[in-house]
Amino acid sequence: MKRMMLFALIGATGFALTACKDGKSPFNEIPDFVQGDIQQSSYDGITDDLLTAGLGATGLGSSPAPAFADPLNPTAAELRRLAIYNNYRALVDTAPGGGYGTFFGPQVGSGGEGLIPGEEFIAFMSVPGTDVPVTVMAQVPDSFDPDRPCMVTAPSSGSRGIYGAIGTAGEWGLKKGCAVVYTDKGTGTGAHNLATNSAQRIDGTLSATDGAVQFRADLTDAERAAFESSWPDRFAWKHAHSKANPEADWGRHVLQSIEFGFYVLNEKFGRELGNGEILRTIKPKNTLVIASSVSNGGGASIRAAEQDKNGLIDGIAVSEPNVNPAVDRSFTIRQGEGPVITEHSRSLLDYTTALAVYQGCANQAPAIRDTAPLNAAFNPPVIGENICNSLANKGLVTGATLDDRATDALRILNEGFGVQPEQNLLAPVHFGLAVAQSISLTYANAYGRAGVEDRVCDLSLAATDSAWAVTQLAPAAEAALFATSNGIPPSAGVNIVYDSAEGQPTNLAASASPSSSQPDYGLDALLCLRSLAQGSDAVTGAALTGPQAELASVIAEGIAEVRATGDLQGKPAVFVTGRADAILPINHTSRPYFGLNQRVEGSKGNLRYYEILNAHHLDVLNGFPGVADRYVPLHHYYFQALDLVWANLTEKQPLPPSQVVRTVPRGAITTPLAEVNLPAINPAPDQGDRIVFADNQLRIPE
Template identity: 65%
Template sequence: MTNRARLAVPTGLAAAFLLVGCSSDNDDSPQLNTLPGFITGEVQQQDYDGITDDLLTAGLGGSGLANATAPAFADSLNPTPAELRRLAIYTNYRALADMTADGGYGRLYGPQVGRDDDGLVAGSETLALATVPGANHPVTVMVQVPASFDTEQACMVTAPSSGSRGIYGAIGTAGEWGLKQGCAVVYTDKGTGTGSHNLMTDRAQRLDGTLSDDDDAPVLFRANLTDAERQAFNTSHPDRLAFKHAHSRDNPEADWGRHVLQSVEFGFYVLNQRYGKPHGDDGRTVVLTPENTLVIASSVSNGGGASVRAAELDENGWIDGVAVSEPNINPTPDSSFTLRQGDGPVITGHSRSLLDYTTAIALYQGCANRAPAVRDDAPFNAALNNVGVNETTCTALAAKGLVTGATLDEQATDALRILNDEYAIQPEQNLVAPSHYGASVAQAIAMTYANAYGEFPVNQPLCGLSLAATADQGTVTPLADAQEAALFATSNGIPPTSGVQLVYDQAAGAPTRLADAVSTSSGLADHGLDALLCLRSLMDGLDPVTGDALSAPLQVQAERVSTGVEAVRASGDLQGKPAVFVTGRADAILPINHTSRPYFGLNRRVEGDASGLRYYEVLNAHHLDAFNAFPGFDARYVPLHHYYLQALDLVYDRLTTGAELPPSQVVRPQPRGAGAPALTLAQLPAIQPAPAQADRIRFVDSQVRIPD
């Protein structure tokens, strides 16, 4: 049955045709439900009553998730799996959403909204490890089936983790919407996740988050080192950790779409184990299939990008629609179209890769933080960034000829110009970017993704960068046992996180936390500029200072990185599926001129009038809603999450009732303003079914045209 046919037949009626079971041989014998071959090891399943514990809030309820005090472990060194799960759900929910009532939590979004209780959801949760051919390490997959699931109106939502987070990384986004809708939610950590390996103690996390030093135990990740290699590295680089996304020697992003499709297949297995008819000894027949179950590919950020890739790769027609927010997508570059916002400059240099624009931000943003246009107005600039280091970074860049200007203000202004003009980073992102630099977002992404794209081993630190805990002066120290015990629950999978820092091993004097590092070439505390230049060189394949060819070893590394980057490029072909992207114009992590905007153009080039994609660009919104809880952000920005939930509603309505998706458009919510009074729905205009002509985003004459 095609997607179009599904629109014409109510889900319950479609299911009635298929409940007799199906067979690949088109006979009357029932199809037996079998565990997919990509599942490795034990399948773990747990039921939750929705009273003492639940799927969505781990028993905390919406009010408990809003509590600023995190749930504690009875024994900080030996947390139980249930305690780790509860803290993981608490941490991941709060990492993505503004949890303040004035910002909208508990009123406009949250587990309890639309419910007459605190938002607890009863049901079952099933976890397993899975693998794709050629991968060195497994991924985690999970299926949550709410007690309200209705086989006559069967639905499924994908929830790959955002960022590099673990299996609960999308619990507060796709998880919240899907479970409240009564849909099964299928999760994957997509080969990133919280898996870490303490190379000194040899401890790693099991599927339930507890630690093991048994080399034969199934764990989320263990570095591909022999005992001799690990011991040699511990001697030269003591107290280091390996993280799965950076050091698995896989390029997980190249398989994100496959990971999502595997989670869907595992989801159907779990559903049919639960709802299929008994057949023989312990067997079950297949009653729920892609033909009678509505499947929406969803999630945000990296998870959104993974679901988009899954829709592109969906040869079997398992996915019916796509609803994603701020997707990390690397469109295949296509110079046949351009971008233009209002009467602004025509942008030809769109579709830069994640590593391209991120290494540029890592290189120039520290100096740009000092620019008069952003210095005093950017929230958290002074709080998170060392002003002195910003200035010495400008000095070091100027000495290398990478910025111009006789004064610090002029040098910083030139650094900002380079980012805006040469790298097509929108000016709307300028006030958000300093806070992200202070949190080492670009630096962490550059280090992690360069390692992943080139599939480099942990014992050969790329550009002299490794991962370890550090003391007050930035010197390497062992990670505290209590911090390591909690990593499954507190880590975002991409250090700096949970006490683990980026360390520059080649800093002048001794290995030092990157943010505190003195570069050998400059003799200055310039945020380890030498390391950032090295990462940039791997992107360009040229020395960023001289423009010369790289040394032979670096050239080999750059070629490996380039191969990895090309492997993650998106095709733009969503196969006509109804799809919605929502993205904040002020996104300073995934700049819109390299992600959502050019993907919209590429999709129009590939699919033409058959395209089902709609793009909604939201003003006064950025990438990390959680920052909106803090002064400076609260007055300026609205929750993009609100529009993500609306996108899911729109796609669901399209698939169940045939309602048309609204045209692509700019959405104009009003920020809270001075004093940040409580946000109201009146400030959040809905995505319009018939937007004004002046608000419509169009693809005209080989150009994506976006209104101001």
Template identity: 70%
Template sequence: MTIRTLLIGPAGLAVALSLTGCKLEDIPGKALNQTPDFLIGEVHYRAYDGVTNDLLTAGLGASGLASATAPTFADSLNPSPAELRRLAIYNNYRALVDTSPGGGYGSFFGPQVGGEGEGLIAGEEFLAFIDAGNDQAPVTVMVQIPHHFDPDQPCMVTAPSSGSRGVYGAIGTAGEWGLKKGCAVVYTDKGTGTGSFNLETGAAQRIDGSLSSDPEVDVQFRANLDEAGRAAFNAAYPNRVAFKHAHSGSNPEADWGQHVLASIEFGFYVLNEQFGQQTGHGQRVMTINPDNTLVIASSVSNGGGASVRAAEQDERGLIDGVAVSEPNVNPLPDSAITIRQGNGGVISAHSRSLLDYTTALAVYQGCANRAPAIRDDAPFNAVLNDVSVNENICTALAAKGLVTGATLDEQATDALRILNEEFAVQPEQNLVAPSHFGVSVAQSIAMTYANAYGGFAVEDRLCGLSLAATDGSGAVMPLTDAQEAALFSASNGIPPTAGVNQVYDEASGGATNLKQASSNSSGLADFGLDALLCLRGLATGVDPLTDTALSGTAADQASAIAAGIAAIRSSGDLGGRPAVIVTGRADAILPINHTSRPYFGLNRKVEGADSGLRYYEVLNAHHLDAFNAFPGFNERYLPLHHYYIQALDLLWARLNDGTELPPSQVVRAVPRGAGAPALSEANLPLVAEEPAPEDRILFSDNQVRIPD
């Protein structure tokens, strides 16, 4: 591996031109490659030989990524940037892709499928910070150029990170597909990322994941507190940690589309520095440009939502098509649009915001976990959820009048009804949701996004919540040096993660890990229900106990959050571009009646006959394919990742060969069944070129019509 640094800066080009005497007009009809003025500091360059190290697997190869044994650091307290990168790629790949035997890895997908040997890909990698208007939290961008990239037929794929992950967060999804195709892949952490800041020590992560306490060094995130403010905070709340997505004081999601567009611009800059025509004066002409380069906006989950927003906001014609999976889109609510599945009821209360439905899940799902209809069949329910805590949540909700029923079973059944009927959470999600509650998915999203939407900082401790390491009893403790050194590689950017937990500072008995916290109002260990109800109120602007508008400070906070949510809404206008969305019907993180389904309807209403969007809804698929490696999941659920790859292949054929995208449809993937035998083609039917009439998804009379 070789490493060098490229000198950049807005004045760099002007200085170079003055030294060479070359002017833009000396090259008729062509533009010189110019350094984007949003870049900060240096562009870091690494070349990988595809033998000892590579772009896709960090030298681990397909078998290394599948291994249950993670790569280690030679010195656990001082890992090298190369070691941090290797572990980050290992963890990010496995977080999104099921690498278990029989689950499709190595046969339907994986580095080795369609590649050679272990699937290592040689090439070059460029990493930089860009200015997003927040000095404390720059956005990270990266370009990977495989050695088989063809500058005469250039292509580019966007890979914004899923969730709140760092810049390698889409390496196993859009990254793998794009690199295999020979395309440059442009990544961004979208302003979320794994950036942590230790309030006690001032330690933060550099762009390569190594730690620095020097306030003059560029880092991924630094809390905006002066020394006196930090000392005061530490005295009151010692051993706390701030995270970039939650505590930057900005609303990064409002600019996710712009971050993706900036990553594309950075990609063109890097490609032309490498392949652009030389002027004879040491400069490069921008010979690879949007007019001759195929650009696909892609990724999954939050990354998919970011690419959708980028296409909506693309005024320069940078993007040619969109292919995303399970995107986090928050469509502009349109009451004229309805949704109906089969002969079921008509859904008009769709398009709730992420914070709205997530806080509802955070409040009610713990009780719903013990509903007789699902408690014994939901995979890992008993393993990940404490039965006594579930019962306490039901008891507390009933005492507050939020669920009804004389028995715990009746209360739990009512909680499940509330989610399915009042919040339009599909019944297909019911068996998946308990495991997600057990690993604090809704709870973590509720805290992080409420902070982000409202632009709150770590010292605001919204709803009495903070972040820290905790011991077995739930008490706050210092993060160990080894844990902190590995955060760049081990964290998903949204605690609880990698040893950092949510802490309820106002719990009965003092600050406690939220999962173990007792509420003052109930006196019960109810997963800190008081804090979750506080977040629920801020999401809606209404006190969930009295159903009246919030007042005072809470009203101001809710107003700020509402403005943040308004800023992240999707317009549905993709400019007529060919586009594909694939989503699993059992998605328990981004419920389809508030994301993909209404987005499809909004797009069809906005674009009409000009719409190029196709929507494929996959049965027996959910949001987190990695869970499919475990018993209970492997028998019931299929890899949505397989259909994401097919979506990209279909879009590629559409853009290169003019092949029409198949109509919108339900794809009837077939579970593996008892014993989870290895996946075969019989389990994974292709998206049909001509689906049967009973499988077609239609938009008619302002209604999204979904087959059962």
């Protein structure tokens, strides 16, 4: 360990680890992409640990959240503990009866509180073409066996920080005794307060100096002061404003995290030669490596597997992956006897901006208005009516009444944008949580390589007060951002602000559009984002001109950079996706990727796709009435996917055929989930449950 820290202090000046892959050096050397120090911490599994930050299964499942001794000056350890607590609970339903502690959780399969002792190594890294820091971390549990080495990748889901996959790939890998390698994929908190110049260090503590931080906007002091004068109290955010399109490098980030993991493992377990050199004894050829994670993290691991030219990855197991498959309209998709879907494989920004524009109106459609869980709680009917009116006045929906207009908006999403009807019930709560709105803003900026100073579509990020006006973020809230933010505002007190809202810059959700003079969720701004996504005016269909046309062109190039090839190089792979996923519609993600893979790899491919009925994207919502009675945890099937890939790689057990898994909702939040609700992925499914690709069509059973 002294050697590791010595190299870290010297800097990343040695040979690249990728050179070692080519056999040019048998010795362990710091990868040349590592920037600065590698910080190392040991956890005893009693007072603190790798998986639960010392909280244990009970602490992770309990409220309130762990507190800071001094809210204005939290320690790095306190920030880490709260980050693990929040990131775990954001992805895993810990409510009683939802499966936590029975089917999944730190204590399941390990007993006690599930604390895992071991060491944690964290550093910044970079990729060619940008100097924006990317965080990488390796956790090595004490149970790791160097004679049977294994590694699991855990890139963060969503835009989360370095602990964003702790409760998913992290939990499974650590309990298996594997090293787990994480990366924030160039997203994460990375919040730069333009008023104070403060930003987060790698450990989450704040710094207003020029030291190493997760992100600062690419502005000189004079430029920052000028921007602050015109638009006070704004924030720049790493994913949105790094000018780097980080998603284009997500695959590379994951591959580098694996290389970092091999470096760490050989520092710990490699053969010391007595001359200061360490012989690399843990290598790709003797280490089982599974690329994994969920959502954006799953998409990142897929891209890594596609780009893996050095044989780092042995298998892939992902859940609900955010993957943008290359468009191949030579095949179609059909569910049961439903409509044939030809316009699949739309980009994330395409379908998300459509959801941002139309879903607020569709929430009021009679078919879902009163049955969609949490709709009334999250979506004031008056706002929905205003959105419908504004859309109608622009000729974007038809109908004389609110019911007619809302029904037409829902039809547009279902028929025009390939949103499955099974996703309709959960789409309203996602709109109320500003999911599509925040994704639209963040990814338009990222794909367009825009800076905070560009204020794309007159949108910015800031705290807002009770009157929805811009205000300073409370110091205690800013001090906790590393641990409380999900990396994509609105989050942790920072909101999306429509700077051109009628009257004054206003929280987008309460904004009145200049074209309507009514609070319609700043529809003008959302239509602007939609125009950039489709490359033409969203209202008139006319060609864009001037700077807007230039930005739309750069955005189109950015989207092209993230398209997946469908070539997993024959690696055994499992996708699990919920049919009711209302964030990443399956007709544009998992389904067409599977079809593309069949086109590209054919009989040489080894990808299996399991579509889970009554499952969706955010299991955490299953803890609420109206959701709990209808849906089951996809998380349970994600762990099954990992188990299946593990068994295939270690015991040569064949992967079950692609299939629909017919779960059984529990019917009431007071009824605990049981095995009858969660049938296992079937090694020999009935013919009527099999997903098949034949005659240029992906056929999904009803």
